[in-house]
Amino acid sequence: MKNEDPVVVEQDFNRSVADVWNALVKINQMRKWYFENIPDFKAELGFCTQFMVESGGRNFLHLWEVTEVVPQQKVVYNWKYEGFSGDSFVSFEVSGDERSAHLIVIFRVVEDFSEDIPEFSRENCIGGWTYFIKDRLKGYLHDNSG
Numbered sequence: 001m002k003n004e005d006p007v008v009v010e011q012d013f014n015r016s017v018a019d020v021w022n023a024l025v026k027i028n029q030m031r032k033w034y035f036e037n038i039p040d041f042k043a044e045l046g047f048c049t050q051f052m053v054e055s056g057g058r059n060f061l062h063l064w065e066v067t068e069v070v071p072q073q074k075v076v077y078n079w080k081y082e083g084f085s086g087d088s089f090v091s092f093e094v095s096g097d098e099r100s101a102h103l104i105v106i107f108r109v110v111e112d113f114s115e116d117i118p119e120f121s122r123e124n125c126i127g128g129w130t131y132f133i134k135d136r137l138k139g140y141l142h143d144n145s146g
Contacts, residue, residue, distance in 0.1 A: 001086070001088075001109050001112070001113045001120050001121060001122050001125050002109060002112045002113075002115075002122070003109045003110060003111065003112055004109070004122075006106050006107055006108040006109075007106070007107040007122070007125050007126050007129055008104065008105070008106050008107075009104075009105045009126075009129045009130055009133045009134065010102065010103065010104050010105075011102075011103050011133050011134055011137070011138060012100065012101070012102050012103075013096075013100065013101045013102075013103065013138065013141055014099070014100055015100070015101055015141050016096070016097070016098045016099065016100075016101060017072055017073075017094050017095070017096045017097065017098070017101045018072060018098075019101070019141065020094050020096075020101040020103055020141065021071075021072050021073075021094050023137060023140060023141060024043075024075060024092050024094070024103075025041065025042075025043040025075055026041075027040055027041045027042075029140070032140055033132070033136040033137045033139070033140035034132060034136065034137075035051060035053065035062075037051050037052070037053075038051050039051055041064075042066070043066065043069045043071070043075050044066060044069065045066055045067070045068070045069055046065065046066060047065070047066040048063070048064065048065045048066075049064050050062060050063050050064070050082070055119050056117075056118060056119060058117075058119075060081045060084070060119065061081060061082040061083065062079065062081060063078075063079070063080050063081065063082055064077045064078065064079055065077060065078045067089065068091075072094065073093065073094055073095070074091065074092065074093045074094070075091075075092050076089055076090065076091040076092075077089065077090060079107075084113070084114060084117070084120075085111065085112065085113060085114050086109065086111055086112060086113030086114065086120060087109070087110050087111035088107060088108060088109045088110060088111075088113075089107075089108050089110065090105065090106070090107045090108075091104075091105070091106040091107075091108070092104075092105055093105075093106070103133065103137075105129055105133055107125060107129055
């Protein structure tokens with residue numbers, strides 16, 4: 001994926017801002033809809049974590065560092081992979097009230113990812129974020145509404 005237009009995915013939820021925020025930043029919830037093997041996550045400036053994901057016969061060590069936090073509104077982290085070129089930031093922005101929330105996810109590449117790795121294609125990125133937000137997160141919040 002190249003440093004071009006960011007990938008943007010938006011979703012409305014019939015849930016409170018706090019519910020959506022907690023699903024985005026609480027590790028016990030993140031493991032249920034996002035990556036089950038995230039060792040830890042804290043919405044704190046400078047927090048770092050790493051975890052392995054296997055895809056296409058390759059291992060991708062995900063490296064995340066939280067770079068911005070506005071509680072109940074926005075969390076941004078740097079996202080790259082050990083041993084692979086490329087660097088990016090993902091931003092989760094939540095707005096709304098106690099009855100409904102709107103989420104905007106913005107994935108912005110700041111250093112090109114290798115074009116010869118299918119997992120790093122723009123199409124794969126769009127498909128991945130759409131799946132995580134519109135399928136996994138939406139389903140998780142719907143199923144855990146009580």
